[in-house]
Amino acid sequence: MVTQSPPAAIAASGLRKSFGDHVVLDGVDLSVPSGTVFSLLGANGAGKTTTVKILSTLLSADGGSARVGGHDVQAEPDAVRAAIGVTGQFSAVDNLLTGVENLLLMADLHHLGRREGRRRVAGLLEQFDLVEAGGKPASAYSGGMRRRLDLAMTLVGSPRVIFLDEPTTGLDPRSRRGMWQIVRELVAGGVTIFLTTQYLEEADELADRIAVLDHGRLVAEGTAGELKRRVPGGHVRLQFADPQSLDAATRVLGQASRDTDALALRVPSDGSLRALKTLIDRLDEQAIEVGELSVHTPDLDDVFLALTGDPDHEKVTTS
Structure with missing residues (x-):
């Protein structure tokens, strides 16, 4: 039924x-x-x-x-x-x-x-x-x-x-x-x-x-999450305990932006669970240890400005 x-x-x-x-x-x-x-x-x-x-x-x-x-x-x-x-x-x-x-x-x-x-x-x-x-x-x-x-x-x-x-x-x-x-x-x-x-x-x-x-x-x-994922700029920040792990992750992930001083990589991502799981699986396959991981997604302010596409249009309030 x-x-x-x-x-x-x-x-x-x-x-x-x-x-x-x-x-x-x-x-x-x-x-x-x-x-x-x-x-x-x-x-x-x-x-x-x-x-x-x-x-x-x-x-x-x-x-x-x-x-x-x-x-x-x-x-x-x-x-x-x-x-x-x-x-x-x-x-x-x-x-x-x-x-x-x-x-x-x-x-x-x-x-x-x-x-x-x-x-x-x-x-x-x-x-x-x-x-x-x-x-x-x-x-x-x-x-x-x-x-x-x-x-x-x-x-x-x-x-x-x-x-x-x-x-x-x-x-x-x-x-x-x-x-x-x-x-x-x-x-x-x-x-x-x-x-x-x-x-x-x-x-x-x-x-x-x-x-x-x-x-x-x-x-x-x-949903708010779906709209945020439509806007470029989302990324995952990975921080490592030593230069060797950073070097290994750089070779595996390719397109990531590297911050050598901070021992960190910034990997483009839409912030979805699927994308995050894929990233972690790639690192696990190479036995690369990650010290810290944080996900950064655009906020609704970014969404509004990107979707309206008019920088001179009156903006909504962010607070």
């Missing part, structure tokens, strides 16, 4: 969008499995926010199709909206209301009963460490607290798909890592996260799969 895999939480084919003569999306295809984090990576103006707006029914595409939560975004927008939550670049928090009042407002908008709404709000305040701040006006919140409240408001309706559009922009490193932990906990509970970000480290930390968007087109997609 063949078991069918569950439908993708988000699926898009040939999405196109233009504003006047400016093409923002030029045939974007996406497939995001349920219960995963998918990160759309790109510089400002690459089309990330436009993609989110189309998938969350806030904007109509000029061409192509998309389904979110099993529903067609064009034909069934209400069903899509009922299945999703959206946290945008700019907080939706009302500064004149307290944290509790912001959450209760969302509960009313989701037509939760009074008892259910208060139960849901109490749970979210606990989950997002906002119990003590819940009675204070949102205007008194720090940036990190506001973003936590914003995301808590998104979760009032218990969405199974959440769009996070640059959710940690402007946060300090500690607050950003706090948000990362919240995202991990949501995914562990079965929620699907569609994350757009300018922070390469954020995508590397969180995403199961990453797509690179450049000038409205997807130029690459894969």
Whole structure:
């Protein structure tokens, strides 16, 4: 008996969008499995926010199709909206209301009963460490607290798909890592996260799969490791205990770069386990002892610059 895999939480084919003569999306295809984090990576103006707006029914595409939560975004927008939550670049928090009042407002908008709404709000305040701040006006919140409240408001309706559009922009490193932990906990509970970000480290930390968007087109997609292996510059550094071992390894490996003073070789490699095993096997066959071995692969900064191929294009942020 063949078991069918569950439908993708988000699926898009040939999405196109233009504003006047400016093409923002030029045939974007996406497939995001349920219960995963998918990160759309790109510089400002690459089309990330436009993609989110189309998938969350806030904007109509000029061409192509998309389904979110099993529903067609064009034909069934209400069903899509009922299945999703959206946290945008700019907080939706009302500064004149307290944290509790912001959450209760969302509960009313989701037509939760009074008892259910208060139960849901109490749970979210606990989950997002906002119990003590819940009675204070949102205007008194720090940036990190506001973003936590914003995301808590998104979760009032218990969405199974959440769009996070640059959710940690402007946060300090500690607050950003706090948000990362919240995202991990949501995914562990079965929620699907569609994350757009300018922070390469954020995508590397969180995403199961990453797509690179450049000038409205997807130029690459894969895991962080797969994308890094596509970029030249990866290598294995071998260090030896004596000059004899270094000489022997140089003869065996051929294309390696030699550092005689450090008794080391730099061997080009894509960093994969297969390539590493092949390298070690070649050394073992000649009984060459290696003192230290380290693998160096390109980071996502290298990936972005290599794949976009435009040194003058606005760069994503690396920290």
